[in-house]
Amino acid sequence: MAEQQINVAVLGGGSFGTALASIAADNGARVHQWMRDETLVAQINHEHRNGRYLPHYVMNSAVQASTDLQAVLADAELVLIAIPSKAFRSVVQAAKAWLRPEQILVSTTKGIEQDSFLLMSQVLEQETGFTHIGVIAGPNLASEIADKQLTATVIASADPLTRTRVQQALGCRYFRVYASDDRHGVELGGALKNIYAIAAGMAAALGMGENTRSMLMTRALAEMSRFAVAEGANPMTFLGLAGVGDLIVTCSSNLSRNYRVGYAMGEGRTLEEAVDALGQVAEGVNTVKLVCAKASEMGVYMPLAEGLYHVLFDGVPAQDMARTLMMGEQSSDVEFILPRETVQREHRDQALHNHASKDHASKDHASKDQVFKNSGDKNA
Numbered sequence: 001m002a003e004q005q006i007n008v009a010v011l012g013g014g015s016f017g018t019a020l021a022s023i024a025a026d027n028g029a030r031v032h033q034w035m036r037d038e039t040l041v042a043q044i045n046h047e048h049r050n051g052r053y054l055p056h057y058v059m060n061s062a063v064q065a066s067t068d069l070q071a072v073l074a075d076a077e078l079v080l081i082a083i084p085s086k087a088f089r090s091v092v093q094a095a096k097a098w099l100r101p102e103q104i105l106v107s108t109t110k111g112i113e114q115d116s117f118l119l120m121s122q123v124l125e126q127e128t129g130f131t132h133i134g135v136i137a138g139p140n141l142a143s144e145i146a147d148k149q150l151t152a153t154v155i156a157s158a159d160p161l162t163r164t165r166v167q168q169a170l171g172c173r174y175f176r177v178y179a180s181d182d183r184h185g186v187e188l189g190g191a192l193k194n195i196y197a198i199a200a201g202m203a204a205a206l207g208m209g210e211n212t213r214s215m216l217m218t219r220a221l222a223e224m225s226r227f228a229v230a231e232g233a234n235p236m237t238f239l240g241l242a243g244v245g246d247l248i249v250t251c252s253s254n255l256s257r258n259y260r261v262g263y264a265m266g267e268g269r270t271l272e273e274a275v276d277a278l279g280q281v282a283e284g285v286n287t288v289k290l291v292c293a294k295a296s297e298m299g300v301y302m303p304l305a306e307g308l309y310h311v312l313f314d315g316v317p318a319q320d321m322a323r324t325l326m327m328g329e330q331s332s333d334v335e336f337i338l339p340r341e342t343v344q345r346e347h348r349d350q351a352l353h354n355h356a357s358k359d360h361a362s363k364d365h366a367s368k369d370q371v372f373k374n375s376g377d378k379n380a
């Protein structure tokens with residue numbers, strides 16, 4: 001599908017960076033992949049394998065790995081950055097000297113920066129001031145892409161050149177790239193769904209059923225879009241691959257690292273044990289902390305995220321939290337149709353009405369008693 005050979009740089013030697021580098025090469029691009037691990041570089045260049053992150057995947061042999069950032073970025077027209085959010089800014093800062101304004105910079109990272117609450121494309125914007133900036137997000141389990149399972153993603157950018165070049169560079173017979181101009185919504189979708197994937201893994205380990213999983217995912221979608229709208233994103237984005245699409249896959253698959261952390265905790269492991277056993281990034285653990293703090297600052301109602309926070313960090317048993325959530329106030333299904341506040345008001349009005357009727361009934365009762373008493377007096 002690539003119309004002309006494009007030079008692509010991938011920063012990051014983890015599972016997603018490796019899968020994307022190989023897709024671009026399958027698609028005819030010249031690909032250089034940067035990572036800091038010399039042993040992995042040698043393995044990719046000689047055996048076309050990333051033994052640490054995707055051991056069974058035979059990569060496209062044209063991918064050239066290197067620990068030299070300058071060399072990797074030298075001719076790149078498109079730079080894909082697949083570095084966990086904790087290290088993202090430092091890698092961009094290290095790369096900055098060799099980045100150029102005409103390059104297209106795309107974050108593939110589904111996380112939020114700790115102190116700033118910035119998404120990774122905002123970090124890119126802040127660090128470089130460039131205009132060709134975008135994000136990739138969608139239901140994209142790296143190991144399934146490695147198996148060449150048919151997969152779709154979203155490139156989101158306000159810049160048309162970024163959208164079309166990424167579609168041309170990555171779209172191929174097993175990887176389909178859809179376009180969006182709601183960069184903020186797409187990026188938030190990718191980051192937020194990790195929270196609910198942890199909860200879904202926990203629910204599965206605790207033997208909760210399919211009804212429960214469906215409820216969890218649907219209410220997660222309501223919560224994610226409520227938060228994203230408060231942050232200025234378009235709620236319709238959550239109907240797409242980066243919203244409901246990514247939520248479905250990450251809340252259903254043992255291949256998701258966030259799901260696996262939740263599952264391990266549901267089996268009785270502590271958070272630390274679950275994260276250590278994973279040995280890779282599970283962005284949702286940090287995201288739930290940051291989002292709960294932000295939601296309470298902005299007054300956004302996020303009971304599932306807050307519930308998960310209490311389970312992860314305050315030692316509340318997951319079953320107790322599930323029971324508490326089930327007894328929360330009755331709410332609206334789709335709040336863009338029937339606002340949550342309307343349902344709450346209806347409940348308040350009904351309660352006032354019941355109270356007034358009870359009051360009236362008791363007054364009525366009292367006056368009847370009085371009449372009875374009076375007539376009794378008369379009869380006496």
Ligand SMILES: NC(=O)C1=CN([C@@H]2O[C@H](COP(=O)(O)OP(=O)(O)OC[C@H]3O[C@@H](n4cnc5c(N)ncnc54)[C@H](OP(=O)(O)O)[C@@H]3O)[C@@H](O)[C@H]2O)C=CC1
Nearest residue numbers: 012013014015016017082084087109110140141142280281
């Ligand atoms: N894997 C997946 O299925 C998908 C992942 N993503 C997102 O992609 C992002 C990257 O994930 P993924 O590739 O899976 O992550 P991995 O955990 O598989 O790999 C992380 C990579 O980042 C490198 N890295 C970490 N810290 C630093 C640092 N300080 N300096 C330089 N390199 C560093 C690691 O290097 P080292 O090995 O030397 O530590 C490794 O190459 C995540 O935010 C994730 O949400 C998105 C879609 C799918």
Ligand SMILES: O=C(CO)COP(=O)(O)O
Nearest residue numbers: 138139140141256257258
């Ligand atoms: O984002 C992903 C799939 O789309 C990968 O999820 P995990 O980071 O939970 O593995």
